[in-house]
Amino acid sequence: MTFEITVASVDDVQRMARWAGDEGWNPGNTDAYAFYTTDPGGFLIGRLDGEPVTCISVVKYGQTFGFLGFYIARPVVRGKGFGIQNWRAGMARLAGRNVGLDGVVAQQANYRKSGFRNAWNNIRYEGPAFDAKAPAGVSLVDARSVPFDRLAAYDRRFFPEARDSFLAAWISLTERASLVALRDGKIVGFAVMRNCQGASRVGPLFAESADTAAALVSALAQKMGAKAVAIDMPDINKPAVTFADHAGLKPSFETARMYTGANPDLDYAGLYGIGSLELG
Numbered sequence: 001m002t003f004e005i006t007v008a009s010v011d012d013v014q015r016m017a018r019w020a021g022d023e024g025w026n027p028g029n030t031d032a033y034a035f036y037t038t039d040p041g042g043f044l045i046g047r048l049d050g051e052p053v054t055c056i057s058v059v060k061y062g063q064t065f066g067f068l069g070f071y072i073a074r075p076v077v078r079g080k081g082f083g084i085q086n087w088r089a090g091m092a093r094l095a096g097r098n099v100g101l102d103g104v105v106a107q108q109a110n111y112r113k114s115g116f117r118n119a120w121n122n123i124r125y126e127g128p129a130f131d132a133k134a135p136a137g138v139s140l141v142d143a144r145s146v147p148f149d150r151l152a153a154y155d156r157r158f159f160p161e162a163r164d165s166f167l168a169a170w171i172s173l174t175e176r177a178s179l180v181a182l183r184d185g186k187i188v189g190f191a192v193m194r195n196c197q198g199a200s201r202v203g204p205l206f207a208e209s210a211d212t213a214a215a216l217v218s219a220l221a222q223k224m225g226a227k228a229v230a231i232d233m234p235d236i237n238k239p240a241v242t243f244a245d246h247a248g249l250k251p252s253f254e255t256a257r258m259y260t261g262a263n264p265d266l267d268y269a270g271l272y273g274i275g276s277l278e279l280g
Helices: 008-020 029-036 082-093 104-113 148-158 164-172 210-224 238-246
Strands: 001-007 043-048 051-061 064-073 098-104 119-127 138-142 176-183 185-196 198-208 228-234 251-259 269-274
Touching: 001 098, 008 029, 008 043, 008 051, 008 064, 029 051, 029 164, 043 082, 043 210, 051 082, 064 082, 098 104, 104 119, 104 251, 104 269, 119 238, 138 164, 138 210, 148 164, 148 198, 148 238, 176 210, 198 210, 198 251, 210 238, 228 251, 238 269
Parallel strands: 064 098, 198 228
Antiparallel strands: 001 043, 043 051, 051 064, 098 251, 119 228, 119 251, 138 176, 176 185, 185 198, 198 269, 228 269
């Protein structure tokens, strides 16, 4: 048997997204295109005798941060050591950086053995779309109509490094919509919704208040014709959890945000939903 790990192709990244769907992670239908453009060398795939069987994403942001995702071994090779080989190759690519991941419950103990520690839990809240009005003085506009440098600067408040390439693709791909909340010309919220195999996923979801966050989700659902929505919410943001409960959304899935280094200095009070489990 020959096991080889190589940088993934565009087709491989699409395959990885399908595998994520098989695991019940419900990635967006067109997410892989944004993933690949963020760091084309950041996706590794393992082949056993030429057949793809393992994968991992190890995307670099700036000079100090990296995010690990898509850590998957296909069921037929689990327990045989191929997945951990892919893991080690991925971690080597991110050596010297603070590395983040969103780990499923079953793997969290293994991540801790590899030097990760829990920062918070992401709870996926899911349920029927709902109606919510924007607070007084707040208007909602297409994110693509906002000067990109302003949007990127706002996004940077909630993420450890700039991620302009990701952001530009994330708001402009098909099967999604993105909105910005403005008050007196100032950005006070931002959200993206995309079509998925299951409930339409919202992420990121940033807002100055729960009312603004609810208005963004409601407007996106109307724009997309979404019947059900899902948001991965950090449980450290208590107003976010309260908003989900009031909106009738129920917990359906859980991961832990983990880092190898210190928690990044972010605007946690405005972080109502992470962008994606795969790239942070």
